[in-house]
Amino acid sequence: MALIAFAALATVAVGSALGLLLRRNPIHGALFLVVNLGAVAGLYLMMGAEFLAAAQVIVYAGAIMVLFVFAIMVLIPGREETGPDPRRPWRLLGVPLAGLLLAQLGAVLLLRRAPAGAPAAPAPAAAPPPVPAAAPAGGVEALGRQLLTDYLLPFELTSVVLLAAMVGVLLLARRRA
């Protein structure tokens, strides 16, 4: 059952990612990206990360994508990437490159144990620490506790980052007289 749900969500995620890549119209791409983010939020739910699923929908699919759509509407009218691409052969070189990257990532996943004599890829820990059966250590409660104890300083520094970004954007967006 869970496997079927995973397969469905994964299909939607990969399909919408392909849609983002293949559609020429950036607005369509943005909408495909929203679908993709929603599918990833569903996967978070399946992994028991409810808070992240909510944050994903609110922050990513909500706020960030609205920002994207606004930028597209400000910038695009009449200036799409039209016409034949003068550098098409070079750009299509990216397809085998991305395939190579995918092969590497797949190799990291499949070859868990480094073969004897290979200096790269240190062998991972033989067995993952057993998951505590009592409390699923990924719920909102555990997350909040971690955030306000062990990660308190980074959590507070996040606000400084956001403030700096806000001030920087105001500065950049100001029309110079």
Place this chain on the structure above:
Amino acid sequence: MVPDVYYLALSAVLFALGVLGVIVRRNPLVIFMSVELALNAANLALVAFGLRHGSADGQVLVLFVMAVAAAEVAVGLAIIVAIFRLRERLSVDDLSLLRW
């Protein structure tokens, strides 16, 4: 229960697609959206790792990634808007001043 390797495999596929979008597309906004796609793939892998080790640390990290991504999108879009307000065409090929 889905094995976490499946999540990691999906994350790898999505990350590769994001990188492909960055390389292949010409529109800076679509390139930026592809970067978001790759960031999300990394987040998925982080949550899967957290699930595997039974700790909430991975989710905390994802939360920070989300905050930094929000800041990055705001600044990046402001830069793109500021650059392309002055230009005719919306293509990264025109921004070749720093190329050797």
